[in-house]
Amino acid sequence: MRIAIIGSGYVGLVAGTCFADSGNDVACVDIDERKIRMLQDGQVPIYEPGLEELIRKNVKEKRLTFTTNLAEGVANAQAVFIAVGTPEGESGEADLQYVIAAAQAVGRAIKQYTVVVDKSTVPVGTADKVREAIAKVTSVEFDVVSNPEFLKEGAALDDFFKPDRVVIGADTERARNIMGELYAPFVRTENPILFMDTRSAELTKYAANAMLATRISFMNDVSALCEKVGADVDFVRKGLGADKRIGYPFLFPGVGYGGSCFPKDVKALVTTAREYGLELDLLRAVERTNERQKKLLVNKAVKHYGTLEGKKFGVWGLAFKPKTDDMREAPSIEVIEGLIGKGAQVIAHDPVASHAAKRVFGDRIRYAELPYDALEGVDGLFVVTEWNEFRHPDFARMKSLMKSPVVFDGRNVFQPARMREQGFTYFGIGRR
Template identity: 50%
Template sequence: MDVSVFGTGYVGLVQAAALADVGHRVLCVDIDELKIQQLQRAVPPIQEPGLSAMIDDNLREGRLSFSTQASDAVIHGQLIFIAVGTPPDEDGSADLRHVLGVTREIASHMQADRTLVIKSTVPVGTASQVEAVARDELDRLGKGQLAVRVVSNPEFLKEGSAVNDCIRPDRIIVGSDDEQTRAQLAELYAPFCRSRDKLIFMDNRSAELTKYAANAMLATRISLMNELANLAEQLGADIEAVRRGIGSDPRIGYHFIYPGCGFGGSCFPKDLRALLHTARASGQPLRLLQSVQEVNETQRLVPFQKLQKLYPEGLAGKSIALWGLAFKPNTDDMREAPSRCLMEALWREGATVRAFDPEAMSECRRLYGYRDDLVLCATRDDTLQDADALVICTEWKAFRVVDFALLAHKLRDRLVIDGRNLYNPQQLAAAGLRYLGIGLPQVAPQAGPQ
């Protein structure tokens, strides 16, 4: 099929590459000329495993192309994906200006019937708005005879594994009551349904709510586990033992029950705020999700609060090594990352941060620039030089195997605060380190801080 994608951000680019990879002819359009030039050289603007190679392969095969010309995309695509950003407004609601603006532009160039597929995460009722805007623009231009069909087709990608999620989806949600449109989407996604039918058809409003409901459910599991971890610390229990105990129950399972220093990224925080805004506006507030949001905001400060307790004289002049800047592994995304909460709190107290992340160093520099209290180190172990303590914020594989004797030798206060529970407390205690995880019992080090 001939497919066009408006927006070459995280969602649009991955979806476009995956569709091209199964044989569809995909044209991506974006107003950013520099980004398009880079993509034409197979240089994606995001860090996502496998994406660059997939783009390169499909560029060479002629199935994937990039342009800044909206008119070309509208002429090319029978199906036109809308995958532009929906940033949060000041009140937490999703800002639909880009979605509706692209809709008007598509309608202005239409010369034949088109199906618009909303891939952006949007509030319930957006498909109706998009259809109304497109219809209004067509009527205004004297093209009222053209048909425009609107589909809600939410994405369920996880940063760091988005390519795999896209080519091997668990489910494909299609919101439409129109049989012709459903047939188009079934044909489009047929290559992804060879092992089993993954298509789930429903109305547009239900499809829009499904996206938010999924993220709300997962965020709730994380915040609940973090609440239980904080309780475990007070009771002297081991949250890792609790996690294994409850995860073995097939009704619960092990997904999203890992305690830590909170969730971040572009989806969960933003989508929670948008859903809470929608609920308040509808007169049906979501009290549980309000608590989920509040718990997460507090949890991201837990590593800093642990440091404060251990340094009652204050953190001014202290040097803190930080492992992990991205909000999760396999991405360079630092949006609402726990590391940012920690660094900004440390700087307010007069401390210096020595940080390392396998992918997010450039993003950190872009966000914070050059400052005396931020040292971006070339390697993980370089952060330990002249550092008083170590804090871990991201569970990168590169941090899993560590020479604990080296940590004890390098860290002036022999202190490790692990926001992701990567290590065995007994092993660090045996090396003479004081180790504080999230919800873990403390084990006295065999040799005290020096």
Template identity: 55%
Template sequence: MKIAVIGTGYVGLVTGTCFANSGNDVTCIDIDEKKIAGLKSGVIPIYEPGLKELVLRNAEEGRLHFTTDTASAVKTAEMIYLAVGTPQGDDGSADLSAMWAVTKALAPHLQEDAIVVTKSTVPVGTNAKIFGMLKELTGRDCHVASNPEFLKEGAAIDDFMKPDRVVVGVRCAEVSDKLQQLYAPFLRTEKPFLSMSPESAEMTKYVANALLATKISFINEMANLCEKMGGDINDVRRGIGHDSRIGFAFLFPGVGYGGSCFPKDVRALTAMTEDKGNVPEMLRAVDNVNERQKTVLFEKVKTHFDGDLSGKRIAIWGLAFKPETDDIREAPALVLIRQLQEAGATVVAHDPEAMENVAAETEGVEFSESATKALKGADALCICTDWKAYHQPDFAEIYQLMAGHVVFDGRNLYDPARMKARGYCYHSIGRVAVDGRKA
């Protein structure tokens, strides 16, 4: 099948590459000439495990192409995927200006039987508006489907190749059948292909992300309570997770969620709810709890140092909003950096992938190519991202390097009793702090 994917961001590039890998002829389109030139030369603009290898292989084998020419790619395409950005607007709603511009640009070149598919996360009703715009621009009823993505950054290739389910929103059985054929190679293990109305498909994406975000905010709020009650949130998590109605997924306490999806989608769903005259009490609470959680680590640091951080050297491990990505959008580490600097501390940071992105967004941060070397002379260590490289450090070497033996673990990577035995003062999330330092 000949497919055009408009937008080479995270979703568009993964989608186009995976479709090419299953034998389709895919052209990825973007208005950013520098990005397209880079992709043609094998330069991947994002970090995603396994993506570079797939892009290079499929491009070399002639199934994956890159261009800035929308007209040439669309006019021969049987299916056109829209994967442009829908950033958060000033009022919390999604900004669809790029979606409308792309719709107008592709309309004159659209084949009569071509199917336009929205892959971007868009408010309910967007599909219908695109349908109306294309009818006005072309003078005919065009096929417009919705196909929301459920990709996790850091595991996007595997998620696409082995989806839990594929959701499509369509107006006729013919379009559903074509989309099912397209996804057939990825559904060989009997995972469901769910066909529904475009409005239901659009709503499914928002509801899924809002519910996952709710689980994170809930466990974080309970973790904060556990500390005050003398409990251990990890024990509580095990106690509730074995209930099949609850499960363990997204119940790991930490310093809050970030990224390109959860914050934006919760706020967009809030805006949609308000627009329809309903009161989004739970959605507002989820967002508020998360924003407050991003400040928890700083409050622990400030309390430990009796409110005076001037001249303190604080090391941070982990800058990306989650491991296996370089994405720092809404990352809790950025909040911590700002608060530490405003309090007069010097910040030295390490992350396997995201340091360049943080350097472009901040000033005054020192960066270390080595996680261990970042701790030289540090008064404390703060852990913000659960990279595997941080799970088994050489604690004896770290002890010798640090000026102060204090760890603020925002991801609960270590056992408190063992940290105490190693001679550290150890603070985590939802567990009582321990202090093994000698008086």
């Protein structure tokens, strides 16, 4: 099948590459000339494990192309995916300007019946708006389908090739058939394609992210209580997750959720509900807990040192989670801003996100090439992202480099007892 993907970011690039890998002819479109030029030159603008190799293979086999010319990419495509950003608007709503602009451009470019697919995370009712925007500029037949994406950055290829489920909101048989055919190669292991109406599909995506964010904030509340009552959240987490009705995923306490999805999607869902006269109190509490959690490490540091003025800290981990270079709403931002705002100096290391972090912090902090380079002469270390390579460091080497061996472990990657044995002053989240 011939496909066009509008928006070649984390979602568009992964979807386009995976569709190409299953034999389709895919054009990835973006308005960002720098991004497209990089892709045409064989470079990948984002870090996602395995993506570079898969792009290279599909480009070589001539199934995957990159262009800034939307009309050229869309011409003759049977399905066009809109995968542009939907950032947070001024009052918490999802900003749909990029989706609508893309829809209008697609409308002007289609030449025969086309399925236009909303891949971006968009509020309930957006498929109708996209339909209207296209209908205004073309008389060609088309259908609008909602097909939200559930991939996780860091494991995006695996998630796309083997999704737990594919959600497709489509109102016509013709569109359902095309979508079913496209996704057939990815659901051979009995994972379902769930067909539904567009509004239900749109809401499914927000409800899924809101549920996951709720689990995280719930555990962060439990961890706060653990600290008060002298319990250890790691035992509590294991005891909870063993219950099959609850399960283990997303029960890790930490420095709060971040990233390009949970914060904005929880806000957008609260805002949508409010537009319909419904106050989602539970989700507002989820957000409040998250805000508190992002400040927790700095508060612990202030309590420990008295003042942070003139102190120097190492930070391990900048990306909002491991295996990505995505810095959007990363908890490291709140932590580092908190530290430098209180007069401390920061030297940070991240295996892949330093270049993205430079756009956030510029030269207000220093960047270390290697983890140990971020420890020289520091008054303490903050672990903010649980990259695997931070889990088993050489503690003796750490101690010899640090001015004072104090660790604020925002992801509970180290064992408190072991840290104390090694002579560290250790602060975790919700641990004894």
